[in-house]
Amino acid sequence: MVVDLRYGERASMYSFFSTFKLSGVAVSAGVQKPAPSRFYVTRYPSDDEDNTRATTPPPPETTHHRHVHLNTGDGGSRNLYVPSVASPQKRPRSPSPQHQWNTEPLPDVHSHPFIDPAYQHEMDLKDCDLPKRKRTKSDTPLLNWIPDIDVFLKEILRLEGRGDYAQDKTCNFCTIEAPEYRCEDCFGGKLYCKKCILLLHSRNPLHHIEKWNTMFFERTSLKSMGLRVQLGHSVRDACTNPLSSYNNTFTVLDLTGIHQIHLDYCACQTAQPRHIQLLRASWYPSTTSNPRTAATFRLLEHFQLLTFESKASGFALYNTLSRATDNTGTVPPPDRYPSFMRMVREWRHIKLLKRAGRAHNPQGPGPSSSTQGDCAVICPACPHPGRNIPDDWAERDDK
Ligand SMILES: [Zn+2]
Ligand SMILES: [Zn+2]
Ligand SMILES: [Zn+2]
Ligand SMILES: [Zn+2]
Structure with a gap:
């Protein structure tokens, strides 16, 4: 196979991958029946801003080509199957009849202007083998909704x-x-x-x-x-010795916003330390001594999942919570952003230790008993005696 890379153009992984697929189809078309291509062309532009192939004309081909011979095959004729615009001197290439393009109609970006390109791409990959079907009224929900705009607005206003x-x-x-x-x-x-x-x-x-x-x-x-929130006892079970939080106020960061509450710790004889009482209520304390702020576990979990899928920063999330609390800016909630980021960092570390099974370590979960690599993800392809190769692999004859 011959792979053609053009100097001065940083090919994205996407275009490199599609080049590979295209060459595969083309080679098979020249020799035998073309294999059905699973590659699917999408209309949205590449997100690689450096990839200017689509918008600017290619430079003259005189000195801008490099041929990398990965495999010369059977020594016969070598084929060059890289989609590129031919130089003016050469005969223009015919519209590539040997390529098997999937012609399934795609959602039109003009009638679906709000579709996320990533979502569309996922749908493309899912639907490319489905048979064509008749379009129904439910295919245009936005158009169906337009006559009901007044109703929606009035119903939302009614809730005021x-x-x-x-x-x-x-x-x-x-x-x-x-x-x-x-x-x-x-x-x-x-x-x-x-x-x-x-x-x-x-x-x-x-x-x-x-x-x-x-x-x-x-x-x-x-x-x-x-309302007073009592820790250390079950709900509606009164504590005989409640201890108010610092300054009789406490800040809780939750998915629904930044909340100020009255919090009472339990100061009974069997009471746990304050940060333990908070942890047992699924509230993560910002400090271990006399905490004034906590974040709910679900907020920390939510932010971790959010960062898996988006580029949202902790600051953006905190400001969102701040807006959810007061979007007018007239009663700003207390600034707990540094505390929030510290809790996020601690939370991720705790989750790392939990997933690595550190909590079940007989010597204790702490850093003192851990060794380098304890929290690493084990490579499933590497040989692990007793897991994917026999325990006695070294003694066996057929190794
Ligand atoms: Zn009532
Ligand atoms: Zn419930
Ligand atoms: Zn108590
Ligand atoms: Zn309620």
Whole structure:
């Protein structure tokens, strides 16, 4: 096979890969029946900004070609099957009849302007073997939605008010007190009295609460309404010796925003240290001595997964949480960004140790008992006696 690389052009992995595929098809077409190509052409441009092949004319071919002979084959004629524009002196190449292109119609970028190129590429790879089908109304959901824009807008605006519960005279839980509060995060949007909404949120202390002030719903908080979160005991199990957090306030970073709460540690005789009490509530403490901030495990887990899939920074996520808390900028939440990044770093290290099985080490999980390479991912292709080769491989005759 002959691979042609052009000087001065840094070929991306994508174009290099497609060159390989193309040459494979072309060679087989010249000798025997062409193999069905699994390569699928997409219309979106390459994300390699250095790859200017699509937009600028290629330079003259006089000195800009290098031929790398990887395999000269049977010594017969050598074929050059690299898609490139021919030089003006040569006969223009015919539109490559030997290539087997997949002609399945792709989503049009003009009718699907918001499609993520990565998603489209995944769909292309999935759908290239599917038979063609008749297009139905559900293929154009955006067009179907346009007549309903007014309805959607009105329904969303309706939720700004009390909606179905505007006529309620009493709380939907105790049916005694006046209904004034609702939760933005609980399902249903029912209105409750203050006592009941506090009771209903003893298990969900990080929900956003709104109060109906006869004109509109205004943001309030479970903290300002008097909710106290007790650690070290099960929910609704009172502690006889509660110890308030520093300055009677505590910051919790969660997926839903940055929350200020009243937090009580347990100071009973059997109480655990404060950071342990937080960990047992699935809240990651920012420090080990007298923490003032914690992040929920689900936030740390979420951010780790987010970084697997996106280029979002910790700062971007923190600012998103800040906006979720107050998007007007008039009541900015306390700045806990350095604490957040420290917790993220610690979290990743803990996860690394957990996945490497360090917690089950008889000598203890800590750094003192570990040796170099303990947390490395074992290569599945390398020979490991007892796993992918026999234990006695060295003594066996057929090795
Ligand atoms: Zn009530
Ligand atoms: Zn709620
Ligand atoms: Zn639940
Ligand atoms: Zn207690």
